Amino acid sequence: MQVTPWNTYQNRREFLNKMIKIGAIASIAPSQLIIAKNNRHFLSQTPIKSAQNYNNYYEFSTNKEAVMHLANSFSISPWSISIEGEVKNPLTLSLSDILDLESVERVYPLRCVEGWSMVIPWKGIELRKILNQARVKTTAKYVKFVGTYRPEEMFNQRRKILPWPYTEGLRIDEAMHPLTILATGMYDETLSKQNGAPIRLVVPWKYGFKSIKAIQKIIVQKEKPKTSWNMQIPSEYGFYANVNPSVAHPRWSQSREVRIGELRKRPTNPFNGFKNEVSHMYKNLDLELNF
Numbered sequence: 001m002q003v004t005p006w007n008t009y010q011n012r013r014e015f016l017n018k019m020i021k022i023g024a025i026a027s028i029a030p031s032q033l034i035i036a037k038n039n040r041h042f043l044s045q046t047p048i049k050s051a052q053n054y055n056n057y058y059e060f061s062t063n064k065e066a067v068m069h070l071a072n073s074f075s076i077s078p079w080s081i082s083i084e085g086e087v088k089n090p091l092t093l094s095l096s097d098i099l100d101l102e103s104v105e106r107v108y109p110l111r112c113v114e115g116w117s118m119v120i121p122w123k124g125i126e127l128r129k130i131l132n133q134a135r136v137k138t139t140a141k142y143v144k145f146v147g148t149y150r151p152e153e154m155f156n157q158r159r160k161i162l163p164w165p166y167t168e169g170l171r172i173d174e175a176m177h178p179l180t181i182l183a184t185g186m187y188d189e190t191l192s193k194q195n196g197a198p199i200r201l202v203v204p205w206k207y208g209f210k211s212i213k214a215i216q217k218i219i220v221q222k223e224k225p226k227t228s229w230n231m232q233i234p235s236e237y238g239f240y241a242n243v244n245p246s247v248a249h250p251r252w253s254q255s256r257e258v259r260i261g262e263l264r265k266r267p268t269n270p271f272n273g274f275k276n277e278v279s280h281m282y283k284n285l286d287l288e289l290n291f
Contacts, residue, residue, distance in 0.1 A: 045107070046118040048187045050260050055194045056112065057213060058162055059147070059154035068194040074153050076198045076214070085144075085220040088135035095198050099184060101125050106181060108204035110211075111243045111272050113236075117257045122202055123185035128176040136172065136220055143175040144168075144225035145201055146217035162228045168212040169225035169239065170203065173281055179204055179274065182215070205271040205278045207241040238291035242282070243272040247291050 053068055060070040081098070083091040103123055111117045131143070149165035151157035157164045174180060183202045184191055191197040196213030203210050209229050219225075229237035236250055245255040245268040256265040271278050 044119060044259065044262075046120060046260055048189075051118055051120055051186065052192050052194060054118075054260060056114075056208065057194060057196070059157055059164075059166060059213075060194075061156055062161070068192070070155060071193040074150075074193050074214075076193065079198050079216075081199065081215055081218060083130060083134040083218045083220070086137040086140040086222060087131075087220050088137060089133065091130075091134050093130070095184075098125060098130070098182070098199065101129060103184070104181060106179075106202075106204075108179075108202060109272055110202075110204075110208050111257060111268065113207040113209055113241070113249060113254075115249075115252060115254070115257055116260055118260050120186055121188070122181065122183045123188070124181040124183035124199075124202065126178055127180045127182050127201070128178065130182070130218070131176060131220070134220070139222055140172050140220045141222050142220075142224050143170050143172060144217075144219040144221055145170075145212045145215050146219065147212050148214040148216050161232075163226075163231050164228075165216075166212055166228050167225065168201065168210055168227050170210075171281075172220070174203065174278075177278065177281070179277060205242060205274040207243060209237065210241050240282075240285075240287070240290050242278075242287060242291075243268060244270060244287055244291065246270075247288055 054064045055067040056064060057067045057071065060067045060074075077095075079095040081093050083093070103125060105121065105123050107119065107121045109117055109119050145168045147166035148154065149157060151164075170180070181202050183196070183200050184198065186192070186195060191200065196211075199215055200213040201211045201215060224239065227237075227239060230239055243254075248254055255268055257268045258265050269275070
């Protein structure tokens with residue numbers, strides 16, 4: 001896949017305006033249309049230094065600025081991910097196997113439950129492509145993701161601040177949604193260690209803690225998985241974690257957010273701006289009770 005040049009990202013406002021005026025947007029493939037449909041979110045991209053220097057990665061530290069230094073010695077080669085559980089074709093994929101799959105480029109907003117956000121250009125693989133390779137059984141209801149447990153390198157795992165290894169989960173329909181990706185790069189570069197290298201989950205309509213880093217296992221299962229933050233503080237970290245400005249965190253409002261690099265707060269959008277694409281999956285679910 002041809003990589004989009006950096007100057008094209010920077011000039012995309014002018015490009016999109018021209019495309020809209022001449023009616024060319026209608027001819028763009030759906031995967032390319034993501035930026036255009038949500039340009040109110042994506043036209044102000046977070047500088048790469050900010051995205052690489054301000055990270056929540058509790059395996060290394062609770063200090064966001066310290067993570068990039070502490071993660072520097074983390075070994076990411078060789079690497080493999082197993083896909084197991086309720087599948088007909090269990091797989092173990094090396095990183096090179098994953099990189100050989102058809103990649104996508106997506107510019108997504110990342111909204112943290114703490115009230116800040118970024119806009120990041122990702123490169124990765126649609127998760128559904130890997131799940132389809134594993135041939136998910138009809139009995140599957142959920143997908144569990146397991147991160148790395150390596151306390152000799154991930155220093156904060158020596159403390160019991162969370163149940164380790166870091167674990168997250170999605171419903172099967174969320175995991176199979178085309179917006180859900182396994183990211184292997186960002187900003188036209190290989191994914192940095194502090195951002196979850198070599199491979200991390202990105203689910204753009206959910207709060208950032210759902211996007212588990214340094215994944216080593218993907219387990220398809222019948223029962224809802226227990227997840228690290230939900231086990232630790234269930235009143236503050238729900239399983240669904242859909243970005244919802246109408247449901248406050250117990251200690252602060254979620255109606256507004258601070259975009260990193262900006263001074264003023266901006267309104268938070270339901271589903272982080274992807275309401276049209278994903279809200280149908282929750283039409284029978286009370287999102288105020290199932291946060």
